[in-house]
Each structure stands twice: as structure tokens, then as C-alpha cells.
Amino acid sequence: MTSYRICVPASSANLGPAFDSAGIALELYLTLEVEEQSAWEFVHTSDLLPACSPYEAHYIYQIAEKTANLYQKPLPPCKATVTSEIPLARGLGSSASAVIAGIELANQQCDLNLTTHDMLKLGTAVEGHPDNVAAALLGGMVISTAFEEEVKHVQLALPELEAVLSIPSFELKTEAARNVLPSQFSREMATMASSISNVFIAALASGDLELAGEMMEQDLFHEPYRSSLLPHYEKVRQEAKLAGSLGTVISGAGPTMLSFARKGEGLALATHLQGILPDFQVALTHIAKHGLQTETLRPATD
Ligand SMILES: Nc1ncnc2c1ncn2[C@@H]1O[C@H](COP(=O)(O)OP(=O)(O)O)[C@@H](O)[C@H]1O
Numbered sequence: 015m016t017s018y019r020i021c022v023p024a025s026s027a028n029l030g031p032a033f034d035s036a037g038i039a040l041e042l043y044l045t046l047e048v049e050e051q052s053a054w055e056f057v058h059t060s061d062l063l064p065a066c067s068p069y070e071a072h073y074i075y076q077i078a079e080k081t082a083n084l085y086q087k088p089l090p091p092c093k094a095t096v097t098s099e100i101p102l103a104r105g106l107g108s109s110a111s112a113v114i115a116g117i118e119l120a121n122q123q124c125d126l127n128l129t130t131h132d133m134l135k136l137g138t139a140v141e142g143h144p145d146n147v148a149a150a151l152l153g154g155m156v157i158s159t160a161f162e163e164e165v166k167h168v169q170l171a172l173p174e175l176e177a178v179l180s181i182p183s184f185e186l187k188t189e190a191a192r193n194v195l196p197s198q199f200s201r202e203m204a205t206m207a208s209s210i211s212n213v214f215i216a217a218l219a220s221g222d223l224e225l226a227g228e229m230m231e232q233d234l235f236h237e238p239y240r241s242s243l244l245p246h247y248e249k250v251r252q253e254a255k256l257a258g259s260l261g262t263v264i265s266g267a268g269p270t271m272l273s274f275a276r277k278g279e280g281l282a283l284a285t286h287l288q289g290i291l292p293d294f295q296v297a298l299t300h301i302a303k304h305g306l307q308t309e310t311l312r313p314a315t316d
Pocket residue numbers: 044063064072073074098101102103104105106107108109110112186187188189266267
């Protein structure tokens with residue numbers, strides 16, 4: 015009997031001004047251990063996961079089935095034991111990780127031989143933006159764009175940064191946080207917002223972390239609108255700066271805030287933030303080098 019493990023990292027999208035485009039993978043994981051079985055079964059071993067029955071309502075199953083249908087293949091049943099370290103609806107890409115896990119489940123179960131690019135396009139079509147899925151698939155820091163049904167991406171060298179997450183106890187669905195954004199920007203505003211984003215990415219790519227940190231906090235595309243949904247927004251930015259952070263942004267659509275620290279300085283920053291945010295979960299994490307990884311646990315014996 016074949017069995018395998020699918021492991022997908024969390025992700026933080028936007029990084030401030032690179033809205034719907036930049037993403038980093040984070041060392042928090044969604045894991046599926048999959049065994050052949052004659053009927054579908056999902057077993058959840060973590061209380062961070064939503065209810066898992068009936069299996070037809072499971073988001074990962076729905077994505078797997080959609081992917082199999084797209085390639086006109088039947089989806090053989092299995093037992094999937096799911097574990098997650100990614101809090102839901104906190105701006106840490108839980109849905110993107112579930113989407114990539116679902117696509118990979120279909121890929122394995124139906125022998126689809128999907129390429130990374132195929133998976134990036136499929137995941138982007140489901141999510142509506144490529145930033146989280148690109149980071150969850152490829153790992154590290156990925157800059158991407160989706161247009162005319164194509165997705166293009168560039169993976170940047172891993173920056174020498176640690177990430178401190180200030181995670182509030184309340185959920186904010188991405189859809190709700192997208193609904194507060196304006197549907198149009200004036201030419202002046204779009205030019206200003208994209209030039210800030212350009213300098214931010216160029217600073218990251220050239221290793222100028224001070225400038226990247228400065229630009230990171232100047233977003234005009236989404237943070238000015240979403241900050242009203244986050245009562246902790248100004249406090250976290252100010253306190254993180256006082257404690258030496260390079261820059262603090264809304265992680266994805268929020269409500270988590272992500273503060274970058276230079277290598278070796280993350281723990282002191284996390285300790286400071288936990289002290290002023292006793293009701294939050296403050297976590298020091300690192301950029302995950304690898305994205306989706308699938309490992310055979312027991313190969314087929316016949
Ligand atoms: N591992 C998972 N299994 C099933 N559904 C999931 C999983 N992870 C996320 N989801 C679904 O995605 C929703 C959260 O998605 P979203 O609002 O985009 O927030 P985020 O991706 O920032 O965590 C959850 O409420 C749940 O419906």
C-alpha cells in the first residue's frame with residue numbers, strides 16, 4: 015500500500031506595498047499524510063483546523079476534485095491525516111496552503127505529473143492572486159504577477175531577515191478585507207503606489223534592508239484602508255520600530271502584523287511585542303527555504 019506526506023508552508027503576502035505580488039514562505043506547516051483506502055476519510059490532528067466531515071465539504075478535497083475534473087481523471091479515494099500549524103483567517107496564507115495541498119493530492123492520486131508552473135496557474139486561478147500560492151509552492155521570497163491567464167514569477171535570494179508575527183485572537187477573512195479596498199485609484203495615486211513598490215523590491219533585491227524596511231511601511235494600495243479593521247495597527251508599528259524592527263506590515267489581508275528584524279535580533283523584538291500585546295500570540299519565525307514538498311513514506315509493493 016502506497017503512502018506519502020505532503021507538506022506546505024504558510025505564507026505572508028504583500029509585504030506592504032507589493033500588493034497581490036510579493037510573498038514569503040514561513041516555517042509553519044500544513045501536513046497531509048495520505049494512505050490508500052477504499053473510501054474517503056479526513057482525520058484532523060490539530061485544533062487549528064476547521065470541521066472535516068462530510069468529506070465532500072472539505073476544502074482540500076474540493077480542490078483535489080476540481081483539479082482531477084479539469085484533467086478528466088477519476089480521483090481515487092484515500093485517508094488523509096491532516097496536521098496544521100497555520101492559524102486560519104489570520105493573513106498567514108492558510109487557504110493558499112490548503113489549495114496547494116489539494117492540487118498536489120490530485121497530482122499524486124491521479125498521476126497528473128503537474129509541473130510547478132501548472133500548479134502555480136491552478137492555485138492562482140482558485141485564490142484570485144498569485145502571491146501566497148507562489149510562496150507556498152516555491153518557498154523563499156517570490157515576486158509574481160497574474161495577467162491574461164498567465165502567471166510570471168521571480169524567486170529572489172533569501173534575505174537575511176527574521177520575521178516576528180503578532181497574531182491577534184480574532185479572525186479576518188481575506189474576502190472581507192478585500193471588500194474595504196477602493197475599486198479604482200487615480201493615475202497620481204497608482205503611480206506613487208507602484209513606484210514605492212518598485213523601490214521596495216529593488217532595495218530587497220540589492221540587499222539594502224534599511225531602504226526596504228522604510229519603503230515597506232509606505233504602502234498606498236491596501237494598508238491605509240485595512241488599518242481601520244486592525245485596532246492594533248499603529249501600536250504594533252510604533253512599538254516594533256522602538257524595539258529595532260526594520261519595518262512592520264499587515265501580513266496578507268491581516269489581522270496578523272509582520273515585523274522584520276535583522277538576523278539574530280528577532281527574539282528580542284518578539285519578547286518586546288509579546289510584553290505589550292499580552293492577548294496576542296507573538297511568534298518568531300523564519301523564511302522557509304522550501305515550498306511544497308512531497309515525500310514517499312511507503313512505496314507501492316506490487
Ligand atoms: N487546512 C485547511 N483545511 C480546510 N480549509 C481550510 C484550511 N486552511 C484554510 N481553510 C479555509 O480557508 C479559510 C481561510 O481563508 P482566508 O480567509 O483566505 O484566510 P487566510 O488564507 O489568510 O488564512 C478558512 O476559514 C477555511 O475555510
